[in-house]
Amino acid sequence: MTIEKFNIEEHPHRRFNPLNGEWILVSPHRSKRPWQGQVEKVVEEKRPEYDEKCYLCPGNERIGGHVNPKYNEPYSFVNDFSALLNDTPEGAVSEDDLFVSDSVRGICKVICFSPRHDLTVPEMEVDEIKKVVDLWQKEYRELGQNEDINFVQIFENKGSIMGCSNPHPHGQIWASSMVPNEPQKESVCQKEYYQKHGRTLLSNYLEKELEKQERILIENDHFVALIPYWAVWPFETMIVSRRSLSSLDQFSEEEKMGLADIYKKLTIMYDNLFEVSFAYSAGIHQAPTDGEEHPEWHFHMHFYPPLLRSATVKKFMVGYEMLASPQRDITAEGAAKRLRSLSAIHYKKSK
Ligand SMILES: [Zn+2]
């Protein structure tokens, strides 16, 4: 019997995510197996600049009778179908340890990124995206100042396969009295790390990633885009600030411009991967707005895209992943290599 040496590029292993304290299973030996599953249709429809039936376009009426102003910069409004309400009575129901509930207050908003119905972030100009970041900062501050709001979740669902019902470029903000599950896990891990090391977890992580250069995708003066070592989704990425900023509240003008720049470059990379408008759920993780200082929190943005090996093959989180642990075949390093090899010019412009 030959004793083979463990090779992370070939052998099944699990990787630890220090941000949330969970493990993921990596099976690199499987990435060559044939695919016989579902094939998604690619519909690259050409959209008009203005759509009279779109409830997000400027000047249009929304369900419920509200009319959008003729906005020409990013525009936000309270969601007509909010999942959270700001006047929920306070209360908790805890009969015993087994039936526990707690009332939640909050505000849900929609942000139209552009008045143009036909654009997406990678096709917008950097200074237009900067205005989206300006509005995120304003919303984070204003919502966060509300006594009832302890966490502001900013996110974007792009593409119908992510369940996004309207192609008009937009995102959402759900601000709540509770700190939700994912940021709560990261809060605990980051705090523990900060107390032990006196620096943020992501400062130290980023420093090591920049030395290794195995998973780095894009760098500018203020941000780095990379595939995290513990990525679950095939082309999952993260944008991390170089400075340990705990939230958008601390961003300078240059840093807002830097975020806009890297957001555009990363999404161009994504679109170029399969030459399709790339679907994802993305969102910002930053300090809770509970009135406390959070030096342990390090600003970052996650991108979770479902596409696996072409514009038509997506990854499903089913079976073992639902019941046991998330799993991936292609390694984070392999995915990074693939993304780095792509042109920096959007495929629509290079044709
Ligand atoms: Zn529209």
Ligand SMILES: [Zn+2]
């Ligand atoms: Zn996070």
